[in-house]
Amino acid sequence: MKTLAELQAIRDKMRQQIDLRDASDDRIRVVVGMATCGIAAGARPVLNALLEEVNKRDLKNVTVSQTGCIGVCRLEPIVEVYVPGQEKVTYVKMTPEKVASIVSEHLVNGRVVEEYTIGAAE
Amino acid sequence: MKEIALYALDIAQNSITANASRLDLTLLETPEAITLTLADTGKGMSPELLARVSDPFTTTRTTRKMGMGLPLLRMAVEQTGGSLTIESTEGVGTTVTALFHPTHIDCPPVGDMGDTITLLIQGAPQLELRYTHTVDEACFQLTTEEIRAQLGPELSLAEPEIILWLKDYLQEQEMLLREHKGMKA
Incomplete structure (x- = not known):
């Protein structure tokens, strides 16, 4: 059985790591559409998979966040990736299975997974 | 939506958009009714907006003319013979109460x-x-206040490591509630 007191151990570990974080200017932002359309289409497991993958790979320069309706409801779940200095990349019809390759290819190695982008879907 | 939990996640986004500082999310399950209540301290709605809020062609956002969250929830509860009540006071907050009848074949799982x-x-x-x-x-309660009390003020609750720990913690607690229900049945 877990207890909330276990969070103190996480806090102590994270306090040591906090200085290792990159400056906010060069962080990669990954944004998941979590409006009605996104949630109904399956955004919750996609966001979960992203958080798990980013944590597993210990990607300190990546921020995962949520937003409202991105505007192309029929292509939800949608994930947008903002790499500083580069054009935004929009991944559509996302699934938890697609998340692993986007994290390893795009977020780690810097190669856009073209086949999952809005350009390939349209 | 396939689960009551997904409706809860969706309707809670309205509270966040309404700049709520507090949100009480309550789920009460009895053999006769499943009642989901979201009570926030957001900016609330005017009586005119409140009267139209279950209409899918009503929204406060400016980018599009549709808002499907509350209409979908109303449809889901009414399909089970239940009801949706929305109380709101401008400047005070909004309370949404959704009552599902769990014995109805159209009632989604929690x-x-x-x-x-x-x-x-x-x-x-x-x-x-x-x-x-x-x-x-059987009852389980979690507040972000007690989580912050353990973590201290400088860490964000949105850190993936904290979120994933909370997810495991909640899954364990939810399973205990389910087991309790199973034992009763």
């Missing part, structure tokens, strides 16, 4: 409330959230 709560915290780590889930006589 689903993964643990996932819903953790992602709600991840999306709005500054929100004061109180989550209460009661199944018959």
Whole structure:
């Protein structure tokens, strides 16, 4: 059985790591559409998979966040990736299975997974 | 939507958009009714907006003319013979109460409330959230205040490591509630 007191151990570990974080200017932002359309289409497991993958790979320069309706409801779940200095990349019809390759290819190695982008879907 | 937990996640986004500082999310399960209540301290609605809010062609956002969250929830509860009540006072907050009849064939399952709560915290780590889930006589409660008391002020609740720990913690607690329900049945 877990207890909330276990969070103190996480806090102590994270306090040591906090200085290792990159400056906010060069962080990669990954944004998941979590409006009605996104949630109904399956955004919750996609966001979960992203958080798990980013944590597993210990990607300190990546921020995962949520937003409202991105505007192309029929292509939800949608994930947008903002790499500083580069054009935004929009991944559509996302699934938890697609998340692993986007994290390893795009977020780690810097190669856009073209086949999952809005350009390939349209 | 396939789960009541997904409706909860969706309707809670309205509270966040309404700049709520507090949100009380309560799920009460009895053999006769499943009642989901979201009470926030957001900016509230005017009586005119409140009268139209279940209309899918009503929304406060300016980018599009549709808002499907509350109409979908109303449809889901009414399909089970239940009801949706919305009370709101401008400048004070809004309370949405959705009552499902669990014995009706169209009643969706409660689903993964643990996932819903953790992602709600991840999306709005500054929100004061109180989550209460009661199944018959068994009750579980979690507040972001008690999480912050353990973590201290400098860490964001949205950190993936914290979120994933909370997810496991909530799954364990939700499972205990389910087991309690199973034992009764």
